Amino acid sequence: MIRVIAGGKKHQDWVNMAISEYEKRLKKPFNVEWQFFDEDKLLKYLEGWPFSGHEFVIVLDERGTNISSVELANKLNQQFVDAKEAVILIGGAFGFTDEIRARANFVWSFSKLVFPHQLVRVMLSEQIYRAQEINLGGKYHHE
Known part of the structure; x- marks a missing residue:
């Protein structure tokens, strides 16, 4: 399973529609569970880093490393082989602190551009589906 922890409000209707198109095609272990927090509560939740060490934590941040879809597929697949849960963090309007980025296993950038977090959720869902299809x-996915 992939757990996505996101700052901000729950999905808007158009986001729900787009995400559900990808999620209905996902199979274990690529299925997704979403958790939402108000931005201030998200940072407080993560400050205590409530993870057990059995997770591979990915922070989405424009300052992170840009990778290809194939590299993402390999990275996610390796976590499943290692019996780790993939946890992907999406910040709200103000992103994450340096401390949270430093404690992540991987900081991933979709682009140097900054995107609204609702749009990032749709893009992430598509990339998770693409990763599944690459691995299967x-x-x-065409190369």
Whole structure:
């Protein structure tokens, strides 16, 4: 399972529609569970870093490393092989602190551009679906 912890409000209707199109195609271990926090509560939740060490934590941040879809597929697949839960953090309007980024296992950037967190949720869902299809040898991803 992939757990996505996001700052900000729950999905807007258009985001729900887009995400559900990808999520209905996801199979274990690529299925996604969403947790939402108000921005100030998200940072407080993460300050205590409530993870057990059995997770591979990815922070989405424009200052992170830009990787290809194939690299993401490999990275997620390796966590499943290692019996770790992938946890992906999406910040709200103000992102994450340096401390949270430093404590993550990987800081991932979609782009040097900054995107609204609702749009990032849709993009992330598509990339998780693409990663699944790459790992299954599906026809969705073309190189």
